[in-house]
Amino acid sequence: MTTQPPPVDHELVQAAAHVARTRCRGDNHTMAAAARARDGRIVTAVNAYHFTGGPCAELVLIGTAAAQGAYELDTIVAVGDRERGVVPPCGRCRQVLLDYFPTLKVIVGEGDRIRTVLITDLLPETYSWADHQLDTE
Numbered sequence: 001m002t003t004q005p006p007p008v009d010h011e012l013v014q015a016a017a018h019v020a021r022t023r024c025r026g027d028n029h030t031m032a033a034a035a036r037a038r039d040g041r042i043v044t045a046v047n048a049y050h051f052t053g054g055p056c057a058e059l060v061l062i063g064t065a066a067a068q069g070a071y072e073l074d075t076i077v078a079v080g081d082r083e084r085g086v087v088p089p090c091g092r093c094r095q096v097l098l099d100y101f102p103t104l105k106v107i108v109g110e111g112d113r114i115r116t117v118l119i120t121d122l123l124p125e126t127y128s129w130a131d132h133q134l135d136t137e
């Protein structure tokens, strides 16, 4: 028996592409992200580039979602400006996303090779932050 990969949430990709096309301006905002919250709604965000380490769109999205009361995200995708298409999360974002949402699905790939993978697939043999905190009891 083969396991089917999760289907691609095309509405989510379109939402991120729309924000990338209409809201990314100049050098400060070059990436858009969209996430499907557990309750079904879509949350979007753009990055806030800065040479000191401004957050990627995925990280801004975590805060944006929380500000709207969406604390559980099911799927996330990032799309670049200038019609760059789907862009996979960077290493920092992979770690943060895994720690916040251990069962998160991530849409990656280009063109007709677009697919949905688990965040754990993007970060094998990962460091788990929660496993290394001192017990507060």
Ligand SMILES: [Zn+2]
Pocket (backbone or CB within 6 Å): 056, 057, 058, 089, 090, 091, 092, 093, 094
């Ligand atoms: Zn990132």
